[in-house]
Amino acid sequence: xxxxxxxxxxxxxxxxxxxxxxxxxxxxxxxxxxxxxxxxxxxxxxxxxxxxxxxxxxxxxxxxxxxxxxxxxxxxxxxxxxxxxxxxxxxxxxxxxxxxxxxxxxxxxxxxxxxxxxxxxxxxxxxxxxxxxxxxxxxxxxxxxxxxxxxxxxxxxxxxxxxxxxxxxxxxxxxxxxxxxxxxxxxxxxxxxxxxxxxxxxxxxxxxxxxxxxxxxxxxxxxxxxxxxx
Amino acid sequence: xxxxxxxxxxxxxxxxxxxxxxxxxxxxxxxxxxxxxxxxxxxxxxxxxxxxxxxxxxxxxxxxxxxxxxxxxxxxxxxxxxxxxxxxxxxxxxxxxxxxxxxxxxxxxxxxxxxxxxxxxxxxxxxxxxxxxxxxxxxxxxxxxxxxxxxxxxxxxxxxxxxxxxxxxxxxxxxxxxxxxxxxxxxxxxxxxxxxxxxxxxxxxxxxxxxxxxxxxxxxxxxxxxxxxxxxxxxxxxxxxxxxxxxxxxxxxxxxxxxxxxxxxxxxxxxxxxxxxxxxxxxxxxxxxxxxxxxxxxxxxxxxxxxxxxxxxxxxxxxxxxxxxxxxxxxxxxxxxx
Numbered sequence: 001x002x003x004x005x006x007x008x009x010x011x012x013x014x015x016x017x018x019x020x021x022x023x024x025x026x027x028x029x030x031x032x033x034x035x036x037x038x039x040x041x042x043x044x045x046x047x048x049x050x051x052x053x054x055x056x057x058x059x060x061x062x063x064x065x066x067x068x069x070x071x072x073x074x075x076x077x078x079x080x081x082x083x084x085x086x087x088x089x090x091x092x093x094x095x096x097x098x099x100x101x102x103x104x105x106x107x108x109x110x111x112x113x114x115x116x117x118x119x120x121x122x123x124x125x126x127x128x129x130x131x132x133x134x135x136x137x138x139x140x141x142x143x144x145x146x147x148x149x150x151x152x153x154x155x156x157x158x159x160x161x162x163x164x165x166x167x168x169x170x171x172x173x174x175x176x177x178x179x180x181x182x183x184x185x186x187x188x189x190x191x192x193x194x195x196x197x198x199x200x201x202x203x204x205x206x207x208x209x210x211x212x213x214x215x216x217x218x219x220x221x222x223x224x225x226x227x228x229x230x
Numbered sequence: 231x232x233x234x235x236x237x238x239x240x241x242x243x244x245x246x247x248x249x250x251x252x253x254x255x256x257x258x259x260x261x262x263x264x265x266x267x268x269x270x271x272x273x274x275x276x277x278x279x280x281x282x283x284x285x286x287x288x289x290x291x292x293x294x295x296x297x298x299x300x301x302x303x304x305x306x307x308x309x310x311x312x313x314x315x316x317x318x319x320x321x322x323x324x325x326x327x328x329x330x331x332x333x334x335x336x337x338x339x340x341x342x343x344x345x346x347x348x349x350x351x352x353x354x355x356x357x358x359x360x361x362x363x364x365x366x367x368x369x370x371x372x373x374x375x376x377x378x379x380x381x382x383x384x385x386x387x388x389x390x391x392x393x394x395x396x397x398x399x400x401x402x403x404x405x406x407x408x409x410x411x412x413x414x415x416x417x418x419x420x421x422x423x424x425x426x427x428x429x430x431x432x433x434x435x436x437x438x439x440x441x442x443x444x445x446x447x448x449x450x451x452x453x454x455x456x457x458x459x460x461x462x463x464x465x466x467x468x469x470x471x472x473x474x475x476x477x478x479x480x481x482x483x484x485x486x487x488x489x490x491x492x493x494x495x496x497x498x499x500x501x502x503x504x505x506x507x508x509x510x511x512x513x514x515x516x517x518x519x520x521x522x523x524x525x526x527x528x529x530x531x532x533x534x535x536x537x538x539x540x541x542x543x544x545x546x547x548x549x550x551x552x553x554x555x556x557x558x559x560x561x562x563x564x565x566x567x568x
């Protein structure tokens with residue numbers, strides 16, 4: 001019998017929404033300044049109401065994103081304290097299995113094996129996505145806040161920090177945009193096995209078949225647990 | 231009755247203001263020079279200079295900054311008719327008949343010319359004549375053509391820069407100027423200032439003969455000020471905001487606006503700039519392109535990000551490519567089996 005398995009709670013799905021909506025706005029209002037001579041970004045800039053409006057919108061969206069990230073940190077911290085999970089139960093922490101999965105996947109890609117790696121709750125691809133955003137948030141929010149209040153921060157930080165923040169904000173933004181539109185979009189949209197979209201971001205659940213294909217180890221563990229509690 | 235006096239005084243005041251506003255502009259062509267000089271064919275042909283036109287395009291002149299200055303105020307040695315064959319070039323520091331607003335002193339550009347003379351752009355006795363010639367004089371930056379291209383929109387946006395040319399005059403000076411010269415096309419848009427300075431400073435071949443940093447314009451353009459200005463944010467600093475308008479001095483000169491002792495004040499010189507900046511903030515306002523010599527930390531941070539981005543994207547692309555390859559390969563294999 002087919003049934004659905006919860007993958008993301010409502011809170012987790014909303015955390016994702018409050019991350020990607022500001023992300024899109026930040027890209028649209030930030031990149032026209034990174035590329036001041038580009039015709040394409042000129043169009044976006046005028047759509048945003050010119051640079052003066054864009055700067056205000058950019059800071060508002062940034063505040064929403066930072067608050068979302070702060071909430072996420074509290075959310076993770078609360079759950080760590082409340083549930084006190086073992087290291088094996090912290091599914092986002094990279095471990096030895098990820099290394100083995102990478103090798104298995106490469107063998108599969110190169111037709112050296114017909115067995116796809118059996119992933120647990122989070123594959124190494126998904127762990128990469130999570131930690132890339134985690135690192136990116138510190139770089140982008142940290143440098144962004146310094147650039148927002150450069151006079152204030154230079155009262156106690158050396159002047160070169162502002163210059164570093166300027167480069168970090170601009171270059172990390174490029175990396176984040178490329179990673180999202182190429183890597184993340186391939187994995188959740190353009191991958192022909194997924195196309196047109198993985199709906200888990202709003203449904204929050206995966207079907208039995210999807211679980212079997214994408215997270216067989218987790219499914220196995222869920223079933224074993226249910227068997228044991230019977 | 232006090233009320234009547236009050237009402238009368240308002241009327242008188244109104245009359246004075248209206249009279250002042252409607253006072254006809256000084257007749258620039260009072261001496262009727264354009265009787266001849268409006269003729270398109272007026273000119274001479276000499277073996278040395280070839281054809282030289284003496285036509286003054288009336289429309290261009292009427293819209294220039296100097297539209298109220300009579301011709302002979304600047305062309306001072308044209309006193310006889312027919313005019314002498316050899317006449318001196320116009321010198322901007324000579325006093326003309328225009329008076330300063332609400333003052334009776336003759337107006338001249340001597341103050342500006344003096345500042346220019348001791349600036350990096352001024353005459354340097356150690357330089358060859360050719361090298362001195364390669365530096366901008368008054369007319370290089372202040373050609374009427376440059377003024378004329380400013381449209382009214384740009385003028386409005388750049389009016390906040392008034393204090394740049396009227397430094398030290400205070401608010402009263404600015405108000406006097408604006409009230410008496412409103413409508414004059416004298417303020418340039420920031421983007422035009424950058425374009426003007428770049429006309430020499432971005433020309434590597436031209437600048438190589440001088441001992442200056444060749445990456446200044448490129449450095450400005452990659453900095454926030456340069457990028458935001460291109461996107462139309464006029465409140466950001468243009469070249470003159472930090473380097474002054476006439477007294478452009480190298481950073482080593484203690485009188486320079488960008489000398490380490492003064493740069494802190496320069497950053498907060500205008501109310502719309504950065505207020506209450508620290509010396510650390512001022513020390514960050516470098517706009518040259520980082521190299522291993524001038525700013526090694528920034529140089530390596532920048533390259534670190536380039537390598538990080540290229541490396542990450544290369545790995546991600548490879549993964550996508552292999553993943554997609556397996557999918558295509560599976561279809562191909564299935565077809566083969568059929």
